[in-house]
Amino acid sequence: MRMSVSRDKLRFLLRLWPVPIVVLLAFSAIMLYQMDGIVREKFEGKRWRLPSVVYARPLELHEGAPLRDEDLEMELQELSYFKVKDPQQPGEYSRHDDKFEIQRRGFPFWEGAEGTTRIEFRIVKSRVTDLKQDGKPSELSRLDPMKIGGIYATQKEDRKLVQLKQVPKYVIDALIAIEDREFYDHFGVSIKGISRAMWTNFKARRWVQGGSTLTQQLVKNFYLTPERSIKRKFTEMVYSVLLELHYSKEEILETYINEIYLGHSGDSGVHGFGLASEFYFGRPLEALSLDQAAVLAAIANGPSFYNPGRYPDRVKKRRNKVLALLLEDKKITKAAYDQARRQPIKVRPSLRWAPNRFPAFLDLVRRNLDRDYQTKDLAEEGLRIFSTLDPITQVLTEKAIADFMRRQGKSGGKLQVASVVVSESGEVQGVIGDKVAGFQGFNRALDAKRSIGSLAKPVVLLSALAEHSKYTLATHISDGPVSIPLSSGQVWEPQNIDHGDHGNVSLLTMLTQSYNRATVRLGREVGLKKVQETFRKLTGSTEIPDNPSIMLGALGMSPYEVAGMYYPFFSGGYRTDLKAVRGVQDHDGKRIKAYPSKVVKIFEPSVIHVLQYAMRAVIFEGTGRAAFSFMPGDLTAAGKTGTSNDQRDSWFAGFTGDKLVVSWVGNDANDPTRLTGSSGGLHVWAQIMSKISRQGLTLNAPPGVQYQWVDNATGLLSSADCQGVRYLPFVGNSAPRDSVPCPVLPETIHPDQPPATTGKEPAMLDWLFKLMQ
Amino acid sequence: MPSKFLSSALGALVILILAGIANTCVHAPEPEPVPVEEKPEETVTAPSMELIREPLSPAVQSLLRKSQAALEQKQYQEAEAHAERAYRMEGHDYRVLFMRARISLAAGSADDAEQWAQRALGTLPTKYKTHRKQTWEFIARARAARGDEAGHDEALRQARDIR
Numbered sequence: 001m002r003m004s005v006s007r008d009k010l011r012f013l014l015r016l017w018p019v020p021i022v023v024l025l026a027f028s029a030i031m032l033y034q035m036d037g038i039v040r041e042k043f044e045g046k047r048w049r050l051p052s053v054v055y056a057r058p059l060e061l062h063e064g065a066p067l068r069d070e071d072l073e074m075e076l077q078e079l080s081y082f083k084v085k086d087p088q089q090p091g092e093y094s095r096h097d098d099k100f101e102i103q104r105r106g107f108p109f110w111e112g113a114e115g116t117t118r119i120e121f122r123i124v125k126s127r128v129t130d131l132k133q134d135g136k137p138s139e140l141s142r143l144d145p146m147k148i149g150g151i152y153a154t155q156k157e158d159r160k161l162v163q164l165k166q167v168p169k170y171v172i173d174a175l176i177a178i179e180d181r182e183f184y185d186h187f188g189v190s191i192k193g194i195s196r197a198m199w200t201n202f203k204a205r206r207w208v209q210g211g212s213t214l215t216q217q218l219v220k221n222f223y224l225t226p227e228r229s230i231k232r233k234f235t236e237m238v239y240s241v242l243l244e245l246h247y248s249k250e251e252i253l254e255t256y257i258n259e260i261y262l263g264h265s266g267d268s269g270v271h272g273f274g275l276a277s278e279f280y281f282g283r284p285l286e287a288l289s290l291d292q293a294a295v296l297a298a299i300a301n302g303p304s305f306y307n308p309g310r311y312p313d314r315v316k317k318r319r320n321k322v323l324a325l326l327l328e329d330k331k332i333t334k335a336a337y338d339q340a341r342r343q344p345i346k347v348r349p350s351l352r353w354a355p356n357r358f359p360a361f362l363d364l365v366r367r368n369l370d371r372d373y374q375t376k377d378l379a380e381e382g383l384r385i386f387s388t389l390d391p392i393t394q395v396l397t398e399k400a401i402a403d404f405m406r407r408q409g410k411s412g413g414k415l416q417v418a419s420v421v422v423s424e425s426g427e428v429q430g431v432i433g434d435k436v437a438g439f440q441g442f443n444r445a446l447d448a449k450r451s452i453g454s455l456a457k458p459v460v461l462l463s464a465l466a467e468h469s470k471y472t473l474a475t476h477i478s479d480g481p482v483s484i485p486l487s488s489g490q491v492w493e494p495q496n497i498d499h500g501d502h503g504n505v506s507l508l509t510m511l512t513q514s515y516n517r518a519t520v521r522l523g524r525e526v527g528l529k530k531v532q533e534t535f536r537k538l539t540g541s542t543e544i545p546d547n548p549s550i551m552l553g554a555l556g557m558s559p560y561e562v563a564g565m566y567y568p569f570f571s572g573g574y575r576t577d578l579k580a581v582r583g584v585q586d587h588d589g590k591r592i593k594a595y596p597s598k599v600v601k602i603f604e605p606s607v608i609h610v611l612q613y614a615m616r617a618v619i620f621e622g623t624g625r626a627a628f629s630f631m632p633g634d635l636t637a638a639g640k641t642g643t644s645n646d647q648r649d650s651w652f653a654g655f656t657g658d659k660l661v662v663s664w665v666g667n668d669a670n671d672p673t674r675l676t677g678s679s680g681g682l683h684v685w686a687q688i689m690s691k692i693s694r695q696g697l698t699l700n701a702p703p704g705v706q707y708q709w710v711d712n713a714t715g716l717l718s719s720a721d722c723q724g725v726r727y728l729p730f731v732g733n734s735a736p737r738d739s740v741p742c743p744v745l746p747e748t749i750h751p752d753q754p755p756a757t758t759g760k761e762p763a764m765l766d767w768l769f770k771l772m773q
Numbered sequence: 774m775p776s777k778f779l780s781s782a783l784g785a786l787v788i789l790i791l792a793g794i795a796n797t798c799v800h801a802p803e804p805e806p807v808p809v810e811e812k813p814e815e816t817v818t819a820p821s822m823e824l825i826r827e828p829l830s831p832a833v834q835s836l837l838r839k840s841q842a843a844l845e846q847k848q849y850q851e852a853e854a855h856a857e858r859a860y861r862m863e864g865h866d867y868r869v870l871f872m873r874a875r876i877s878l879a880a881g882s883a884d885d886a887e888q889w890a891q892r893a894l895g896t897l898p899t900k901y902k903t904h905r906k907q908t909w910e911f912i913a914r915a916r917a918a919r920g921d922e923a924g925h926d927e928a929l930r931q932a933r934d935i936r
Binding site: 427598 | 865
């Protein structure tokens, strides 16, 4: 009886044998459905997170454009142009004495796409001349812009998407020949390939060949993690088959060509053949030669193992294997094979783009864009950001700072430097955030808010000059003791840096010699509210302290903010938002956002002209005289030194005809530096200017300004043939009415005149100025 | 054909065997919309630039021609891009600055138009009286466009006072 029950149970169980199979099949079907969804969702959706690419300004070439040959060569090398005897391919150039020939690559410039073109010109006396484009005289041309960095998501992956139709046939043939010869015949997984690989590995007693198809390789990179496990391998095979079921071979191949990892630049991965072509050979994929295509195909197997920069012999061997397979498959002729085989492995000299090589500037770009874009868009949408960086200016500024630090020797250990360079149109051309070029930490140019010291004095003077019926450069004011009661109940009694009293001085001398007491007295006369208002107008900031000490610069500003404040002095009275970005294109080259320059008149050009005259005198005869130890004598400039309390900060801010530069020297601990504005910031500033500026400051009097000869001692009208006079600008009819007879010569040196330039030199300069007018 | 059928059948079999073993899920984030600039309307005429005899580089002239052509086509962004490039090369020339003023007004930005025109005036030698007059008339239009009637009258008075 018991036996019978057991047999029945067994029979019953045996009858249930299909159940586990059905369950397994049902489970498999559900999993398959889920996986199919994953495969399709990613492949049909946005396939990649494309980092935004930041470009420098394109180098403009036109008749008379200032350009030194060494700077041009530096730019070409940074752009990965190959120097050859006779440039034929895009990305090549030649130099014969002063003549340059460049096969410029095509590029989707901000103003419109331009194709490949041959540019010829000469550089004579550091100016471009005889410019030709494609053999014809040209008014204007330019190089493609340098890629200076990217804005990434967490994982740094660079790629340049290409369509399959853009890819030369021999690139595809080479890839298929070496990686997956049965690509067009299998269904995603190649049983033949796996068997062959297993047999080869068995024979070799080690892992020498993988049996993965291109589809499997794509799945591995595109959908899965690098984990090596049986589970992942199975998933890879399922996904591969699903991909093949849904999509054509061409779609899979195009995705592979854009996805494949092909090397590393700094801390960023180089993905896809489009980018790898530019990375290794400095030319677009369409322009690759057969041997170069074979090199890329060779690298695909293992970009580290087959690094062409590091292991050229190893790469050559594999490249030749690719070429042999192409010949065997009759994809190339014997002649093409022989020719390609003869080529050496030649890649860009420095296989490093050094992304974010100018981190302080890129930081500014990012802050500019943060107003209009979400971080996610910047990191994933593949935007093209056209920045204002002038790499030549930036690199020369870095060199000037390195020179300055070298001169400081051991005493410069704790010193730090920051600098900002601005063009006439208000574009930021260079940013230095640290004494070490390329340092990626604290960006002092933007974030170090330090006391600006005497950089505030032109602001006080401008507040006075705006009341031109009351104040002119000839107005005299006492430099004697001054005391101002503060709201705290204390009394502020500022001192001059030499603790001296210089008697009655003109406003011109007050600025050129940077007298504190005269400045504070002037500010008190004009009124703190008006000085604050001037600060507000110049900076665009509403947070100006309600404290008289702002007249001597007791307010914290970054070098970048100072550049913004000084820009109206440079531009003739117009304020602008300094900009680091010209425009943004989407990934397809469509303009999506422009950042055109805008100006707002905040002071009359006539008033600013008078201020410019005084700031020019600072450099000719005042605290900025040391500038000419570094600058050529014909590079006229205007500016102002700044030193904060206890010499903690040393500043110089000033401009020539084409550049505005602000330099700060100090240390992060805010300790005294033993440097004044004249010995720290000014030295850096002058060294930078001597390298980057090509145009001296010309003071052309705008309408509403008249010049008069004025007696230095009294500030009254005089005449050109008297001694101790100078030719001063006045707004409208503000010139003194009374005159003094000639000669009125002080017996001793008047405090109004600095010892080194008393009397004659300014007058000589003024003569020259008058002659030029 | 049979080999293709065989491949498909083999593929389906492999899927069924392997599907139950593994699954992985990857999600691609949706892109955020990117702002696009609006296209304004209207264009304006300018005082004759040929009468200005101050030297101007052929490169800048060429860019101004392109800018003018785009302005006539009411392609303001295009016109601005060329004028901006010219401005970077020559930021102190009346012709460049006035072109920027015209583009701004045509593009509906009367405030910017006046600022550029004021700046252009500042660079224009006093001998070009006709241009000064026309520029003040332009400023009057810009002020009228933003509803500043008093400013408009004042600009016209300035224009009339130029003799």
